[in-house]
Amino acid sequence: MIYDYEVTMGTGEKLSLADYKGKVMLIVNTATGCGFTPQYKPIEQLYKDYHDKGLEIIDIPCNQFGGQAPGSDEEIHEFCTVHYNTTFPQMKKAEVNGENELPLYTYLKSRKGFVGFEEHELKPLLEKMFSEKDPDWDKKPDIKWNFTKFIVDREGNVVARFEPTDDMKKVEECIKELL
DSSP states (O other): OOOGGGBBTSSSSSSEEGTTTTTTTEEEEEEESSSGGGGGGHHHHHHHHHHHGGGEEEEEOOOOOTOOOOOOOHHHHHHHHHHHOOOSSSBOOBBSTTTEEEHHHHHHHHHHOOOOOSSOOOHHHHHHHHHHHHGGGGGGGOSSSSTTTTEOOOOSSSEEEOOTOOOHHHHHHHHHOOO
């Protein structure tokens, strides 16, 4: 169950997801130097619009995709607050795939696998890049890139996975339905 997991905040404190029982969670792996980095803006807007109604953001910076989150936790936090005025808490930088992945991500991927990219200007580039490395890339549940989002309902169920190419309006609609 999602409430069995914890993450480390950028400050070093542990955050038990059990503290968010009864809340809707958006869990996202982020990066500061990515073509999808401007998604910080609509994510912050979601936080402003829905936090008081029960939305929590779990922002987990990750440097596994193209080395696009190279800074320290402090540098990443400063970048986000200066450039995107983020007010939601950030977690410590972590891995979301592979041998050192956060156990939380092992769980999330077991609940919602990859189902494809939505039409987007970067879709052909991403698909070409992945297929050159692994012909079966699209059959694996791994996180494919920065800004993959999982939505967890108030009962702790992982109800949706949105790829970075998905329209943020779809993410908002999903959240609104759960609040």
